[in-house]
Amino acid sequence: MREITFLSLYEYFISHINEISKLSLEHIYLVIVPVLIAMCVAIPLGILLTRKESISRPILGIIGAIETIPGLALLIFMIPLFGLGNRPAIVALFLYSLLPILRNTYAGIKGVSQGLLEAGKGMGMTGFQLLTYVELPIAFPVIMAGIRTAIVVIIGWATLAAFIGGGGLGVLIVSGLGMSNMRRVLSGAIPAAIMAIIAEYLLEYLEKIITPKGLRINKR
Numbered sequence: 001m002r003e004i005t006f007l008s009l010y011e012y013f014i015s016h017i018n019e020i021s022k023l024s025l026e027h028i029y030l031v032i033v034p035v036l037i038a039m040c041v042a043i044p045l046g047i048l049l050t051r052k053e054s055i056s057r058p059i060l061g062i063i064g065a066i067e068t069i070p071g072l073a074l075l076i077f078m079i080p081l082f083g084l085g086n087r088p089a090i091v092a093l094f095l096y097s098l099l100p101i102l103r104n105t106y107a108g109i110k111g112v113s114q115g116l117l118e119a120g121k122g123m124g125m126t127g128f129q130l131l132t133y134v135e136l137p138i139a140f141p142v143i144m145a146g147i148r149t150a151i152v153v154i155i156g157w158a159t160l161a162a163f164i165g166g167g168g169l170g171v172l173i174v175s176g177l178g179m180s181n182m183r184r185v186l187s188g189a190i191p192a193a194i195m196a197i198i199a200e201y202l203l204e205y206l207e208k209i210i211t212p213k214g215l216r217i218n219k220r
Contacts, residue, residue, distance in 0.1 A: 004182055012183040019172075024191050026086075026167035030158040031199075034090050035150055038097035043143065046105025047131065056106065063099050071096070071157050075164050084165035089158070096157055097150040104146025108139030144207040148200060155196040159188065169195075 013020065049056040066074070074095065078088030112135050120130045136143075162170030172188030175181075 027169045034093035042101035089161035089166040100146040100149040108142030148203045
């Protein structure tokens with residue numbers, strides 16, 4: 001195997017910049033779509049579970065069990081249902097995104113002080129108003145932490161999509177392993193790692209902007 005130097009890796013990046021850019025965009029697509037769908041499902045479901053305690057533990061247990069299935073195995077399970085390509089990968093990544101968002105939504109809303117809720121009720125606020133103006137704003141940092149966790153994890157899991165004919169940076173990693181070409185492997189692994197770091201900082205910044213000023217007191 002050819003020795004890898006910073007210069008040789010840089011030259012490989014430059015010579016394959018179009019391919020890397022195209023696959024990076026595909027990778028972003030494979031991350032954003034399942035996480036957005038998971039948010040649309042997990043946040044309302046998490047709110048519902050705080051109102052229906054009798055079903056909260058079974059549902060959280062079932063979704064938690066999905067997380068224990070190895071990523072590649074779950075992707076392979078999707079093939080008979082959805083075939084090869086990005087579609088089964090998106091479904092599998094959606095399932096992996098559910099738990100952190102659902103769990104944090106549930107925990108964030110359950111963590112709201114009962115005193116605040118009683119005060120709101122005493123002011124004549126309806127259940128919807130309490131949810132909108134009290135519970136969700138207070139729970140927002142916790143919910144955002146779940147979304148951040150989901151996105152960072154899915155950026156890594158999305159590289160496995162290449163094993164079932166999907167796109168993304170995993171194509172470079174899988175083909176590089178097949179050719180014993182570590183420069184090609186790193187040309188997929190390094191952008192994925194950088195993408196995860198950038199996503200973490202961008203979402204943290206977004207959280208600070210959106211969080212109401214009154215809830216930033218204890219934040220750095």
